[in-house]
Amino acid sequence: MQAAILDNQAAVTLNHIAERYFKLLYQQTPGQATMLGIHDYDDQLGSLDERDLLSTAGQVRQLHGELCSLDQQGFGLRERTNYKLLRAHMESNLIVVEEEQPWRNSPQFYVEVAVFSVFMLLIREFAPLEVRLKHAASRTRQIPALLASARKQVQDPPQVYTEIAIETAHGGLAIFSQLLPRLAAQLNPAHAALRDEVVAASNEAAAAIQDFAAWLENDLLPRSNGSFRLGHDRFVRRVLQRDHMIDATPEQVLARGHAMFDETLHQLEEAAAAIDPHKTWAELIAEGSQQHPAATDLVQAYADETLKLRQFVIEQQLVTIPAGETLNVAETPAFQRSIIPFAAYMMPGPYDTKQEGDFWVTPVAANATPEAAMRQLSDHSWYNIPAIAAHEGYPGHHLQLIYANKYSDDIRNQAGISSLFVEGWGLYTEQLMHETGYYSDPHMRLFQLKGQLWRAARVIIDISLHCGEMSVEEAVTFLHQNVKMSEQGARGEVRRYTTSPGQPMSYLFGKAMILDLREEVRQREGAAFSLQAFHDRLLSSGSIQVALIREEMMSSSN
Numbered sequence: 001m002q003a004a005i006l007d008n009q010a011a012v013t014l015n016h017i018a019e020r021y022f023k024l025l026y027q028q029t030p031g032q033a034t035m036l037g038i039h040d041y042d043d044q045l046g047s048l049d050e051r052d053l054l055s056t057a058g059q060v061r062q063l064h065g066e067l068c069s070l071d072q073q074g075f076g077l078r079e080r081t082n083y084k085l086l087r088a089h090m091e092s093n094l095i096v097v098e099e100e101q102p103w104r105n106s107p108q109f110y111v112e113v114a115v116f117s118v119f120m121l122l123i124r125e126f127a128p129l130e131v132r133l134k135h136a137a138s139r140t141r142q143i144p145a146l147l148a149s150a151r152k153q154v155q156d157p158p159q160v161y162t163e164i165a166i167e168t169a170h171g172g173l174a175i176f177s178q179l180l181p182r183l184a185a186q187l188n189p190a191h192a193a194l195r196d197e198v199v200a201a202s203n204e205a206a207a208a209i210q211d212f213a214a215w216l217e218n219d220l221l222p223r224s225n226g227s228f229r230l231g232h233d234r235f236v237r238r239v240l241q242r243d244h245m246i247d248a249t250p251e252q253v254l255a256r257g258h259a260m261f262d263e264t265l266h267q268l269e270e271a272a273a274a275i276d277p278h279k280t281w282a283e284l285i286a287e288g289s290q291q292h293p294a295a296t297d298l299v300q301a302y303a304d305e306t307l308k309l310r311q312f313v314i315e316q317q318l319v320t321i322p323a324g325e326t327l328n329v330a331e332t333p334a335f336q337r338s339i340i341p342f343a344a345y346m347m348p349g350p351y352d353t354k355q356e357g358d359f360w361v362t363p364v365a366a367n368a369t370p371e372a373a374m375r376q377l378s379d380h381s382w383y384n385i386p387a388i389a390a391h392e393g394y395p396g397h398h399l400q401l402i403y404a405n406k407y408s409d410d411i412r413n414q415a416g417i418s419s420l421f422v423e424g425w426g427l428y429t430e431q432l433m434h435e436t437g438y439y440s441d442p443h444m445r446l447f448q449l450k451g452q453l454w455r456a457a458r459v460i461i462d463i464s465l466h467c468g469e470m471s472v473e474e475a476v477t478f479l480h481q482n483v484k485m486s487e488q489g490a491r492g493e494v495r496r497y498t499t500s501p502g503q504p505m506s507y508l509f510g511k512a513m514i515l516d517l518r519e520e521v522r523q524r525e526g527a528a529f530s531l532q533a534f535h536d537r538l539l540s541s542g543s544i545q546v547a548l549i550r551e552e553m554m555s556s557s558n
Helices: 002-028 030-036 050-068 077-100 107-123 129-141 143-153 159-184 189-223 232-244 250-275 281-288 295-315 370-380 385-392 397-407 410-415 419-435 442-467 472-482 487-499 506-528 531-539 546-554
Strands: 326-331 343-346 356-361
Touching (some): 002 077, 107 189, 232 442, 250 442, 281 442, 295 326, 295 356, 385 419, 385 442, 419 506, 442 472, 472 487, 506 531
Parallel strands (some): 326 356
16 A cells, blocks of 8 residues: 555656646747647747747756656656656757757748647647637737747858758748638638738738748858757767667667668568569669659549558558547648658647548649659659558558557657657558568569668668768768669758758667567567557557667566
């Protein structure tokens, strides 16, 4: 009885610290709360003013001290995991705010908050349209002030950051010049005042974004000479130790990346020889890439494949699909296309009642030349679509994140988005489809391996960009020459890598850790091992780091 009381008291204290911590974060950047399905801050845009950011960081540091002083003797297994998760999240956040200071070197930091915070209110139907538009109008009115603070604070950013901000600003402009006014027009006459309010706020925001984009192009871009490199020390302290919880150095990660690249290349060559011994894998990929949907049918092709995959998962009993989930397949929003050249998944918030995900497919640009359109479509070969749809939909990101939303607690819901597990699971499912016989043509296996080669290249580029001397152009060339990616696609990929250190390496490293854990559990359970039971248990841990999931799964008390 006494032990139970201690456990309860420890958990209450831990959860109270977490509650205060996340409240601070959501007051600073309310769009994060909206994304999670927490709607207490939907009318706020937040402040990216340096004084406010550092003031919040000071309060976070105080909470971190309280957290570190907790007596962990009273923790159960789940509390021990949540303690580690929350502490790592706080420490990573403090490194970003106090050391990396994105408000000084990233105009995209401001543009993304402005655009995405409003867009999140429009894309999810969590409340009646008039309620969401009222909040959207409030946030939209605050955009000019947010962008004004960017002009004062951004100093010498990397050129690539400014270029991305320009593209995002131009793409996001449609939300305010077209989408918001169009939605406002759908309001009934009883909400005429709100309609006018939305239109007025949209016009002001659109003008502010246009002015900001002009400032970015004419003033900031010519003096954007900063470095995007995170640096060896911060890559270790923030990315490897806190975000990923990997006990390795960048040099070891890089060596592993090269080894995985070479191993995958060997598998590709073997798979190609089995199809046609007289052609290289690159030649077979090039031929297969010419077989693709028409530009107008691209989204529908992915929608059809997603339905087939969902049924396959059910029939093969690979993982239990929770009731009530849905997945929409749609075009990538215009403002995200500069950093999502292929496809991506937008999860429902863990606190949203409606568990509906969005699988975005980036369409061919309306003004693309015939040559550019063909290059983009070649990345969506019929042989490639199954692996991409598995990765993003079933049993990949959508299913995994739906599980996390269903089974996680408050700390895991808000601090537990580990790219190492989320992206590792996505890549793992591509191989799982091969292991379970989903790929109906050997070319599909070839394209899946080509995708794995790309992820191995990401490990090499991620470390080389942020801890070494590789330039953006060298990284683009590496992808183009060694992975046979189009230059346009490679450029979009590398630009994203510069803004998200540690995320590109997550895919193949995470997959390897999941496979290692699967084998460890299989060895322990022997004949009783069930793939479905393993997957259900794995996904029920939430989206936390693989190392923490392993501790829970392998604990004798679990």
